[in-house]
Amino acid sequence: MSSDRETIFSAIRAALDPLPKRTAKPDWPTELVISNPSGTFDSLKAQFADRLAFASGRYYDSVPVLADFLKAEGSILGYCDPTLISLFEGIEGLEIDTDFDDSKINDYTFGITRATAGVAESGTIMLTDTDTSCRLGALAPWIHIAVLNEADIVPHFPAAIERFGDDPSIIFATGPSKTADVEGILIEGVHGPGIQIALVISK
């Protein structure tokens, strides 16, 4: 309500007017928030893989090896972004839809979508509305596979934030969905993926 707006703004001004001076905006260097590296790595890709594993995510850079993992998990039916399906050409034994069928939301066991970036310092996968072919495909299935270009791995969060642009929905996903609500015991796979995978490709 516009009257609530006016009341709130005038209350804020009335509260701030008597202040003798106001705190200036601190200028902080980007290095301040960059975390200590957990080891020495010869590439951002290697650091990303290490941190992803630390966050209980899984790292793959080979499609056949990933396909074997899916089959071993009994994960056969899934969804894939139509622009990524060519990666799985020639792979036998998987049943992949490129059109997300809402009625199969609980039948899809994996979802393959594009990642916009990866963050090496934390093993984080950055998803955006622009690059994610469908939000539910990246969220509802037990296994989410984010396909990440090696060149899109950035060193730290500030570098990922610089890439935000005007996308309306950006998600930093670090490992599988989890909870420790029940007696502090860690359980993976609450509402989102129970297994978070990054498939890193070099184009």
Added chain:
Amino acid sequence: MKTKQQIDRTARDLDPEVHDSNFMGAKLKSERRYNTLFRDYDDPNKLREIAGNVKQHTLEHLDTYLEQAEESFKRNGAQVHYAIDDAAVNAQVLRIMNETGSQTMVKSKSMLTEEVHMLDYLEKNGKTVVETDLGEFILQIDGDHPSHIVTPIVHKNRRGIAKSFEREGLGDYNDDPETITRRARKHLRQKYIDAEVGLTGGNFVSAESGRIVLVTNEGNARFCMAANKIHIAVIGIEKLVPTDRDLGLFINLIGRSGTGQQVTVYNQFISGPKKDSQPHGPEQMHVIFVDNRRTEVLASDCREILRCIRCGACLNVCPIYRQSGGHAYRSVYPGPVGAVLSPLLAGNRFPELADLPKASSLCGACNEVCPVNIPIPDLLLRLRDKAKREGAKEAMKGTPNLGMWATLCSQPTMWKTALSMGHTMNYIPTEMIPHPSAKSWQGARKLPKFEGGEFRKWFKKRAK
């Protein structure tokens, strides 16, 4: 043990099992916090200090930043509303639901909706509301309330939860935490699909870009914005930060401080309705900025508390909270942050909660762990002073009368005389000191021999 203060009574009467859950949960999170922060940063205190200044700066220019945030959201295609209090925000949400023909809402965790009792209000008005955070869902089916701002059911154990699930028809009794989680996943999955509205809070808002940040682990807030068409974000006006770049400070601090995770699993940055090319997600985004006495706090000498990012670190480290649990604070915000914030947000009901600022030993641990460096002990003292000045009865309970002491302290001659008489205390049995506070103190301890009174003599004689 006889005790007059409500919080002490609750702590005394707490079920030992609940006490242990609270205590162990808090201790574990505190240790994890320390390990993660000091592993990942050489000087985490520098981060806390700067993050605190960023928030303090924003609060002290809140009119400018709020206006900027409003413009940014509108530019992004979101609708912006304002609500002065609980009644206003509840009415706004109901109106949006009615205008969009919505019957069912799925919601993610928001302390603000607890503060304004939104769930009860919407249900009284015929709407269906489903809490989707696992802990909040369990509280909802139990008709219970959170006892911690980050881990809301830390006071419950698996056996109680298993009984609740059985009662609600979610399967036979099974107290395995994994089974409990899978059952909730299945049950709530259908709720997301059926609901028209997803409601979230917002941990931070970037004024520059009009982005809300949602920090979660379970993925429920993502679902609240994937399976339905309307997104409502209910946000306290104190959540603003100037720029997207500043968010880098806060997402690095909140997870490490609260649960000791290097970063929470999901950090979502939402700035408007979904893209046209995107098949799923909200077509409308409504942002409701809520005051609910925050401007009163801003006008008070405790405005620093508005920096709070609700990480829960001060609860976990607090020796009082660890003993009493969250419900003992009789309000939505427990622990040290609650001891400051709850009485302030109570408005003219301040006297009823005026004892909370006394639920502290002023050890200072809360300030030390706070990611935005809030001087909580100072604020507690200011509120004790306020309670005293306003003669709040609740705050006086169990406090010995210190009038005599105060007179003594303010009269140098009397003080000197009293000191010179100090040695007589070594000859009279101390149980005979007639003051009630001295009596109860003596109940459990022995007063050491008085050896004072020499300092002044020494000071006078010492060579200059």
